[in-house]
Amino acid sequence: MNFTRRETLALGVGAAALTVLPFRVHAAADEAIAAFTGGAEVGEGGIELTAPEIAENGNTVPIGVSAPGAVAITVLATGNPTPGVVTFNFGAGAASQAASTRIRLAGTQDVVAIAKMADGSFVQAASTIKVTIGGCGG
Numbered sequence: 001m002n003f004t005r006r007e008t009l010a011l012g013v014g015a016a017a018l019t020v021l022p023f024r025v026h027a028a029a030d031e032a033i034a035a036f037t038g039g040a041e042v043g044e045g046g047i048e049l050t051a052p053e054i055a056e057n058g059n060t061v062p063i064g065v066s067a068p069g070a071v072a073i074t075v076l077a078t079g080n081p082t083p084g085v086v087t088f089n090f091g092a093g094a095a096s097q098a099a100s101t102r103i104r105l106a107g108t109q110d111v112v113a114i115a116k117m118a119d120g121s122f123v124q125a126a127s128t129i130k131v132t133i134g135g136c137g138g
Contacts, residue, residue, distance in 0.1 A: 029078040029112070036074045036087070036114055042122045047073070049113040049125040050100075058107065058131040064100035067115035067123065073099065079109030105131050 033042070050064035065073050065088070074087040088099045103111070108131050114124045 029076055029083040032074075032076055032084050033112070033114060036072075036116070037122045040120075040122055042114060042124050044123060044125075046117065046123040047113055047115040047125045049111065049127050051111055051127040051129055053128075054130045054132065055105065057133050058105040059133075060102045061105050061129060061131070062100065062102050063111065064098065065113045065115075065125075066096075066098035067113075067117070068097055069118050070097040070115040071118055072116045073097070074114050075103070076112045076114070077103060077105055077109060078112060080104075080106050085111075105129060107131050 047065065047067040047070070050066075052061065055061040063075065065075060067073055070090060072087060072089045075085045076083045077085050085103050086101060090097045097115075105111070108129065110126050110128050112124060112126045114122055116122055
């Protein structure tokens with residue numbers, strides 16, 4: 001197979017773009033985490049993320065989060081073009097600090113839940129969800 005100079009250049013630019021794209025996606029997730037936590041250290045434990053291991057359809061993936069003592073919980077899909085999915089805020093009169101919803105995933109990726117606790121600390125839980133049919137853009 002013979003390639004012209006233009007075709008070779010186009011292939012090279014395309015390959016370079018594909019290698020940089022995953023870094024930009026994870027950078028967006030890191031920025032969203034930093035915006036929610038204000039750059040504070042994030043610990044483990046104290047939050048539970050319930051999600052399926054395999055989702056047959058990325059358009060409607062059921063998840064649940066629970067963090068007793070939390071004032072806010074944010075959920076991020078690290079592989080989505082826009083990683084921020086939802087933020088739940090709990091007031092003083094909240095009966096429990098738990099919520100469930102359905103989210104849209106672009107493909108197989110990590111879903112991260114971060115809770116801001118009443119004492120100002122942050123905890124996180126993560127789950128990898130394998131998507132067989134893509135949701136947003138897939």
